[in-house]
Amino acid sequence: MSRRSWSxxxxxxxxxxxxxxxxxxxxxxxGPDQPDVTExxxxxxxxxxxxxxxxxxxxxxxxxxxxxxxEALEAGAIPGERWVSFGDRAALxxxxxxxxxxxxxxxxxxxxxxxxxxxxxxxxxxxxxxxxEDSGLIYPVDVPDVGTIQDDAVGFGRDLLSWLGIDAQxxxxxxxxxxxxxxxxxxxxxxxxxxVTRTNLIELPDDPATLNGHGTAVASLIASQIGLxxxxxxxSYRVADDNGSSDSFTLAQGVIAxxxxxxxxxxxxxxxxxxxxxxxxxxxxxxxSGSLIVASAGNEGQSQVAYPAAYDGVVSVGAVDxxxxxxxxxxxxxxxxxxxxxxxxSAYPGDQAVLFTGTSGSAPVVAGAIAYTMSNQNIxxxxxxxxxxxxxxxxxxxGLDPSLGSGYVDLGRIIRIDDSTATDVAIASxxxxxxxxxxxxxxxxxxxxxxTVINTPVSVTTPSGTTQLxxxxxxxxxxxxxxxxxxxxxLGDGQEVRIDSKVSLSDGSPDLNPxxxxxxxxxxPVQNP
Numbered sequence: 004m005s006r007r008s009w010s011x012x013x014x015x016x017x018x019x020x021x022x023x024x025x026x027x028x029x030x031x032x033x034g035p036d037q038p039d040v041t042e043x044x045x046x047x048x049x050x051x052x053x054x055x056x057x058x059x060x061x062x063x064x065x066x067x068x069x070x071x072x073x074e075a076l077e078a079g080a081i082p083g084e085r086w087v088s089f090g091d092r093a094a095l096x097x098x099x100x101x102x103x104x105x106x107x108x109x110x111x112x113x114x115x116x117x118x119x120x121x122x123x124x125x126x127x128x129x130x131x132x133x134x135x136e137d138s139g140l141i142y143p144v145d146v147p148d149v150g151t152i153q154d155d156a157v158g159f160g161r162d163l164l165s166w167l168g169i170d171a172q173x174x175x176x177x178x179x180x181x182x183x184x185x186x187x188x189x190x191x192x193x194x195x196x197x198x199v200t201r202t203n204l205i206e207l208p209d210d211p212a213t214l215n216g217h218g219t220a221v222a223s224l225i226a227s228q229i230g231l232x233x234x235x236x237x238x239s240y241r242v243a244d245d246n247g248s249s250d251s252f253t254l255a256q257g258v259i260a261x262x263x264x265x266x267x268x269x270x271x272x273x274x275x276x277x278x279x280x281x282x283x284x285x286x287x288x289x290x291x292s293g294s295l296i297v298a299s300a301g302n303e304g305q306s307q308v309a310y311p312a313a314y315d316g317v318v319s320v321g322a323v324d325x326x327x328x329x330x331x332x333x334x335x336x337x338x339x340x341x342x343x344x345x346x347x348x349s350a351y352p353g354d355q356a357v358l359f360t361g362t363s364g365s366a367p368v369v370a371g372a373i374a375y376t377m378s379n380q381n382i383x384x385x386x387x388x389x390x391x392x393x394x395x396x397x398x399x400x401x402g403l404d405p406s407l408g409s410g411y412v413d414l415g416r417i418i419r420i421d422d423s424t425a426t427d428v429a430i431a432s433x434x435x436x437x438x439x440x441x442x443x444x445x446x447x448x449x450x451x452x453x454x455t456v457i458n459t460p461v462s463v464t465t466p467s468g469t470t471q472l473x474x475x476x477x478x479x480x481x482x483x484x485x486x487x488x489x490x491x492x493x494l495g496d497g498q499e500v501r502i503d504s505k506v507s508l509s510d511g512s513p514d515l516n517p518x519x520x521x522x523x524x525x526x527x528p529v530q531n532p
Contacts, residue, residue: 072125080140086281088117088137142277146247147302150332157325158346168415176375177232183261183269186218188241190352194227203241215245216351221272223350224367231371251279262289267384270370271298272363274309295384297370299362301334308336322365327398329406338408342368397431401447401484427452429519433502447484450477464503501525
């Protein structure tokens with residue numbers, strides 16, 4: 004239970020226990036060598052592969068006869084509470100001496116000279132805060148539910164590491180890197196070595212078996228036997244209760260604590276629709292302290308990413324499936340890059356496993372990729388993040404786009420960064436577009452190798468026939484896009500369209516990954532405004 008005692012506590016606990024039982028039906032034992040989990044090519048019930056908690060959607064109301072806090076209720080914030088910041092400690096102390104029962108101090112963030120208050124009368128707030136430097140609302144922060152998943156999306160199962168380019172020869176990674184996980188807490192599990200340090204800003208449940216498994220799943224994707232950077236250290240900060248619920252003030256406390264503990268990377272697989280200045284200040288504090296923050300974009304399928312993912316300098320992560328396609332539930336907007344987020348094998352309390360779905364899983368994949376790159380390239384977090392972003396694979400609309408950002412993470416490209424002979428040309432995407440000027444497909448070819456490819460033939464088959472094309476020169480890391488009209492084919496009626504694109508190397512050079520030389524998509528086009 005958190006420091007705050009909600010009047011709906013009993014109801015939440017009952018629902019949380021029911022959710023834990025329901026999820027347990029889909030969990031399977033997870034051994035350190037051969038995890039026992041449903042194979043990707045076998046039927047998987049996506050009802051059981053959502054984010055690891057189901058939360059009741061409740062609106063908090065002031066209790067008793069306290070005045071209604073209309074401002075907070077209208078903004079979707081916690082009623083009857085505010086945060087207040089002061090220019091220095093002396094001003095904060097003077098404020099404390101002047102409260103006189105008009106408010107109760109619930110908590111504080113010393114590094115920001117900030118208090119958390121419960122106010123008895125919102126109408127008297129201006130007088131109460133006369134000496135404050137800044138103040139604001141406190142917003143709910145939650146583990147997000149998952150929205151609609153397209154029927155043709157392909158999950159990852161146990162294939163995450165190989166999909167990212169990690170094999171037995173390059174498995175080690177993350178040594179000396181500290182990754183903070185701000186979540187529901189991390190349970191003991193056989194996939195972790197002795198590399199998890201735990202701090203609880205929210206009290207643990209009386210029964211450890213009822214611990215919400217979200218934080219455990221997140222941490223396992225970063226630094227465990229099934230994670231990307233198995234040699235990294237995990238700093239676990241429990242900032243959310245077993246219903247997956249937190250708030251912007253508690254999350255800000257976690258960010259400050261992680262930064263003060265020397266975290267290189269801070270992973271936040273939670274989000275809020277409310278822009279809290281105190282959380283923004285905490286993010287800035289951590290960034291100035293040298294911590295890189297990675298956060299999930301959110302699962303509401305909206306054109307706005309959640310906070311703190313939306314803040315400047317935060318690596319905002321969206322979700323893709325095993326075909327590199329944007330998942331419909333993943334928020335768009337200020338997305339930095341994307342990562343696997345559908346049915347990803349993850350650890351769960353009780354030495355079990357689940358198939359983890361959501362941007363909550365995508366964020367730790369990126370955090371783990373950055374930790375892996377830091378140790379293996381012997382560079383800092385910001386430099387490693389830049390490499391992970393710059394060497395991501397293009398997909399969807401060509402180039403940087405609001406759904407996928409720079410593309411989806413591909414550690415294999417970074418692993419072979421010093422191999423000057425590496426050659427890998429790929430069909431990145433077949434992107435259907437319908438506009439008032441006509442319907443067409445954008446076929447994007449990407450050079451994912453380290454050499455310039457010359458006279459590269461491309462063949463594209465659409466409902467209008469087959470077109471033979473050629474790319475004269477494509478430097479390493481660059482893309483080339485062909486816009487091909489679909490002729491008499493009408494996309495306005497929503498009919499399925501099949502696009503079959505192929506690329507090859509004209510000089511007979513070996514391609515490192517011939518499986519990405521062809522891409523076939525059968526889809527309904529995107530209607531652009």
